[in-house]
Amino acid sequence: EVQLVESGGGLVKPGKSLRLSCAASGFIFNDAWMSWVRQAPGKGLEWVGRIKSETDGGTIAYAAPVKGRFTISRDDSKNMVYLEMNSLQTDDTAVYFCATPTPPRYWGQGTLVIVSS
Amino acid sequence: QSVLTQPPSASGTPGQRVTISCSGSSSNIGVNYVYWYQQFPGTAPKVLIWRNNQRPPGVPDRFSGSKSGTSASLTISGLRSEDEADYYCTAWDDSLRGAVFGGGTQLTVL
Numbered sequence: 001e002v003q004l005v006e007s008g009g010g011l012v013k014p015g016k017s018l019r020l021s022c023a024a025s026g027f028i029f030n031d032a033w034m035s036w037v038r039q040a041p042g043k044g045l046e047w048v049g050r051i052k053s054e055t056d057g058g059t060i061a062y063a064a065p066v067k068g069r070f071t072i073s074r075d076d077s078k079n080m081v082y083l084e085m086n087s088l089q090t091d092d093t094a095v096y097f098c099a100t101p102t103p104p105r106y107w108g109q110g111t112l113v114i115v116s117s
Numbered sequence: 118q119s120v121l122t123q124p125p126s127a128s129g130t131p132g133q134r135v136t137i138s139c140s141g142s143s144s145n146i147g148v149n150y151v152y153w154y155q156q157f158p159g160t161a162p163k164v165l166i167w168r169n170n171q172r173p174p175g176v177p178d179r180f181s182g183s184k185s186g187t188s189a190s191l192t193i194s195g196l197r198s199e200d201e202a203d204y205y206c207t208a209w210d211d212s213l214r215g216a217v218f219g220g221g222t223q224l225t226v227l
């Protein structure tokens with residue numbers, strides 16, 4: 001059974017940083033393209049970015065609103081994917097979902113990030 | 118404003134057939150697969166339709182997907198009260214080099 005478990009969310013002040021983690025199991029992680037998707041309170045789904053498998057080049061793509069501020073990385077030895085978020089803004093307040101592949105078929109339960117002073 | 122366009126709401130009575138549309142362009146739906154998700158409040162999305170019209174195991178055959186040109190549709194037949202949820206479409210966009218979502222459709226079962 002595919003399982004994706006996010007962690008690391010919380011309350012952070014504008015301009016600060018936060019790192020989200022996603023622990024994956026139940027599938028061959030090394031071959032998987034991993035995605036991050038977010039959902040602001042009461043709003044729709046918004047794609048954040050994705051990282052390809054190393055076999056497919058490990059290429060990373062980001063949505064325009066987060067490009068240059070967010071960084072996606074993976075550790076295949078630990079079956080983990082990360083989302084490093086810098087220069088956080090109030091508009092980044094959302095539930096962040098880890099998912100696979102792109103577009104996603106499997107989703108984690110999400111972790112809430114609140115950016116507020 | 119979302120790249121893919123969905124009606125914000127839809128409704129039907131139990132037993133009816135409801136269709137939710139998703140309109141895109143030649144850089145997304147026109148050349149890539151469409152996926153559909155169902156989401157209940159406070160929970161993660163669940164995939165209903167994979168690669169335009171494929172149903173993952175466990176998804177009732179009341180749910181079906183289709184695609185024509187730059188538009189796609191999700192049809193729910195034999196509507197049930199438990200189908201009341203938000204529905205989203207998505208596709209990869211070759212121009213934006215990213216996945217794009219529709220704004221979501223809130224389905225009400227009257």
